[in-house]
Structures are given as C-alpha cells and as structure tokens.
Amino acid sequence: MDSSFKPKNRRGELLASVPLEACLFTARHRDDDVVLAQLLLDAAASSGRWSEYRAKILPPWTGAAMFWEEAEAEELQWPQAVALARALRMRMTSRTGGVYSAKSKNRDEMRWALSIVYSRSFAVEDADDESAAVRCLAPVLDLFNHVPESPVEYAARWAEQDDDDDPPASPWRLKGSQVELLAYEDVAAGDEVRIPYGIECSHETLVQSGFIPEPNSADYVPLFSDMRALARHASAALGLEPAQEQRRLRLLEALDAVDAPLAVRPGSLAASGHLLACTRLFAASDAELEGEGEGAIAFKENFDPAVGHHTLCVCGATEEQRMELDRAACELLALAADECLGALPTTAEEDAILLAQTAIDVEEHVGAVEALIVKHAKGTNTSATEPKEGRIAAASAAPEEAARRFETAVRYRRMAKLLVAGFAEQCRNVYS
Secondary structure (H helix, E strand, O other), rough: OOOOOOEEEEOOOOEEEEHHHEEEEEEEEOOOHHHHHHHHHHHOOOHHHHHHHHHHHHOOOOOOOHHHEEEEEOOOOOOOHHHHHHHHHHHHHHHOOOOOOOOOOOOOHHHHHHHHHHHHHHHEEEEEEEEEEEEEEEEOOOEEOOOOOHHHHHHHHHHOOOOOOOOOOEEEEEEEEEEEEEEOOOEEEEOEEOOOOOOOHHHHHHHHHHHOOOOOOOOOEEEEEHHHHHHHHHHHHOOOHHHHHHHHHHHHHHHOOOOOOEOOOOOOHHHHHHHHHHHHHHHHHHHOOOOOOOOEHHHHHHHEEEEEEEEEEEEEHHHHHHOOOOOOOEEHHHHHHHHHHHOOOOOOOHHHHHHHHHHHOOHHHHHHHHHHHHHHHHOOOOOOOOOOHHHHHHHHHHHHHHHHHHHHHHHHHHHHHHHHHHHHHHHHHOOO
C-alpha cells in the first residue's frame, strides 16, 4: 500500500492507494455481492495474502442483522428494519444456489464471506471512465470507520465544491492500476480518518454492517411508507373527501422529492421539514389552494437547506396562516407518531428495563432468545428452510453471541422509539 498522509490532508486529497491486483473485485451487476463473496472464499482458502489477511485482520463475524435468525430479527420491531433484514436474508438464500440454506455444509463460510462483502466492500468508479465501475474488497482501505452524513451535511458539502454541477465524488476511485482513497474531510495529524459509507440510517447500518452509529445525524424513522399512506392518514383525520385527497396527492406525486423518506429525523422540527411540508398541504383549505384572491397561498417546490433537498414551501401566506398550517400539520403528525409507537410490542421504558437486565444476566436472556425462537417457530412467520431445532441449536451454541444480538435489537428499537417520541412531543408543543 502507498500512503500519502501529511501533517494536514485537505478534503479530496489522496490518502492511500492499493494496487488493483491486490484486491478482489467484480464488475457491478445484480449478483456482484454473491460473486465477490465466492472470490473471497476462494482467495482465503489458498495460501496467499488473503488467507493471512483473514487470519490477522478480518473479523470472524460482523453481527449484521441480515444474518440473524428470523425470530431475532423480529426483535428489531420497527417494520423497516425487520423487512430489510428479511429481504436480504431471502435474497441470499435465492442467489447462492442452495449454499446459503440451513442444510448446507458451507453455510457458515458463505455467511461469513457475505458479511464481509456487505460491511467492507465498496463501489469504485474509474477516474477516467465513470461508466466503468467494480465492487471491490481492498485490503487496508477497508479499515476506515464510518462517519454519518445526513442530507443536510451532504448538500452542504456539495455547495462547498468549486464545481457544484456534479455531486460530491466518492472517497474511493480507480485510477490506472490503483484503487485510491481520498480524504472526505480535512484531516490533521493524529485525527482519525473516517469516510461516509453512504447516507444510511441506523437500521441500514445494523442490518448490513452490524453496527449502530451513535450519534447518527443521518438517522431517520419513516412515519409513512409513501405519499399515498400520508394522504390516507391525513384525509381520515381531517375528513377530506376523495376528490380533495386526490387533488393534494397529485401535487405531492409530481414533486422531484416524491421518493424522499416521509420520516422523523434527529434534531429540531426543521430537520423533519420534508415530512412537515407535505403534511401542511393537507392542512390547507380548498380556498387557500385556489391560488387567487384574498387568503390564497401557493405550495412550490424549492430547495430547503434545513432539509437538504427540495421540498414544498408555502408562498404568499400570512404569519397567521403559517402558524395555523403548522399547528394543524403538527397535530396530524403527533397522532401518527403516537399510533406508530402504540403499534409496537414494547415501549421505550420497557426496553430500558430489558437493557438493564441484559447487562446483569446474560444467561437469562439467552433463555429469552430461545423462548422467542420457539414462539415464532409456532407462528406463520417461520421460515420453511430453517427448522426450529436448528435455530435453537444455533442460539445455544453461542449463548453470549445470542444475548448480544438480543441486546443490540433492544438498543436499536429503543433509540428509534425515543426519536419518534421526541418528535411527537415537539409537535405537541406547537399546537398545544
């Protein structure tokens, strides 16, 4: 590896590089994760450098929730986390030709290789040909820790570029025969070098990479799956007629930011501004939306630096109208947040008690994990490819690891509950 560390490395400067021939890589395609995992297994099975790298550097396990048993993943409770873990687990089963099934002798090795690919590989574009990209495992360059980057932080970094037409470059690039790592931010001697793995919320990092960033400025918890779900909730709460709902929904679905998460984010209400902006539209009366005459207002899509992307902005409203729209929107969202929290099996307070108990008695919670596996094995969510006995044996074989997964699930779900509960309280402060 070549290093270019200096007393002060500026953003975008070269930090280190590794010859491409020393890496494992494959062209970007639908199954590049599985292909790269097999390349890793083959390389680690030889007597070369990757065998040594596995023995001395690579972790034996990442703890990623996509590799947990179904019952363990369900302890995450939040639908987006459980669904992502389940989807990736099913993908691995379908894409590995049976190697990933519970009955396969090579399952543990494939799980390990895939966990390394998901937590340590990255996409690398050719500096001279952006259409040429590979998915790569680069020794040493995979050691740098993650720094969260929210949409606001990403937009600010974009705005600081000399050429703001193109989005910020990836920290990794392929230049000639070298895979290079560039500084994401200014780094002085003695500073830890960190790089963003992507704009990822906590359930994504936990499911795919096995860790929860704390704090995580990029975190979010969706209150609604899409614009239609928001429309249904708002219309039911406000008693809107179908024609009124459809009129507002058409405006929302025409937005450039139509796919942006309708989510609660850390910080003040302004950080969840996209969710608030879209909800204000339903709070506006038909007369206000007409766009003509006294009291008319307009909703236009503009960039909001507090959100980090384009969203709806209220134009032409009086201060009294703005306050009324905010009150109505916050009342709707506080209700949605309370309903979301109420649908979960436990409260944040109950999770805090569980965490305290887990710290006291690991063995007790190994038993709890096994009990949960038995409970879910009797339900309709049981995986046909993973017999109950096999899942219990897996938990019993590594009791401390099973208890650690349980503790991680409870810690994640509690953090998300506190985020949503804090948002609901902020909303109530606006309208109460």
